[in-house]
């Protein structure tokens with residue numbers, strides 16, 4: 001039997017991609033805001049229903065550039081430990097100090113009721129994560145940020161194309177960052193974007209992703225290089241044509257998982273939040289060992305033996321990783337810690353077959 005991987009990149013046909021890159025070969029213009037790059041920006045603004053957005057080389061640099069764009073170079077940033085390590089690394093690499101807020105047990109997003117207790121005179125921003133495609137309590141977070149004069153930058157890497165009560169997710173906060181990594185719902189192989197709120201901010205991103213260069217003779221910043229190349233942008237132009245059909249396929253997998261896995265004692269399934277138009281990016285489950293009779297790790301190993309690759313995502317959580325644990329006490333965010341020890345994401349991608357989900361469900365049902 002074939003191995004079932006946790007994810008599989010969604011790609012166009014080779015012919016479609018070749019047609020898309022043909023003009024790139026003809027023009028010899030391979031990077032630096034080429035035609036494909038500019039076209040993709042316009043397509044994404046339309047798709048994501050946001051007037052201001054710029055592309056960057058990956059989702060991680062989107063986070064770092066968002067801090068730079070706001071001139072945030074020192075101070076504390078309230079964030080979540082229940083995320084991919086990139087979120088926290090971006091804070092630290094930007095000269096800022098992460099302060100960890102616990103999460104909500106039902107959707108794993110930052111618990112807004114715990115934010116204010118963490119605010120100090122050093123706090124400059126809040127960086128929540130729309131984890132697994134679950135959208136944060138954006139109204140409560142905005143109210144707190146306004147009251148205390150803080151910037152809100154959402155790590156929206158998991159939420160490409162989602163809407164909450166009809167509003168596109170890119171519109172939330174002072175900025176929202178996206179990852180277009182190969183494993184995401186929409187990919188440019190490697191890539192990312194920052195949705196911002198003004199033309200001035202877009203212009204700042206263009207300078208910051210290009211060494212701080214304004215013109216050949218003028219630089220305003222000590223910038224790095226975070227430009228997206230034409231081959232990545234061309235992949236994005238192909239993929240944006242197909243992403244809606246891929247989301248429908250993911251939805252089908254989500255619904256079949258619900259059918260096959262509901263009612264198992266000790267296994268809590270992922271549910272799309274009320275009012276959210278989901279992209280079905282991930283299918284996390286929570287294993288309660290006392291009720292299920294096996295730990296998350298035991299189930300993970302049994303799946304692996306059956307050639308099914310799940311992922312302990314996010315485990316270890318950030319404050320339990322070697323690079324952070326000496327400075328932080330994971331027990332200070334007990335819900336995140338508990339979830340991190342119980343969570344596992346099951347295989348999820350466009351085209352995951354019912355037969356494969358049957359195989360996965362059979363192992364979970366023992």
Ligand SMILES: Cc1ncc(COP(=O)(O)O)c(C=O)c1O
Pocket residue numbers: 058059060061083084086087129155157158178179180181190191192
């Ligand atoms: C929550 C989160 N933040 C940041 C990133 C970093 O994005 P990238 O891999 O595109 O640099 C990712 C994805 O990898 C992510 O899942």
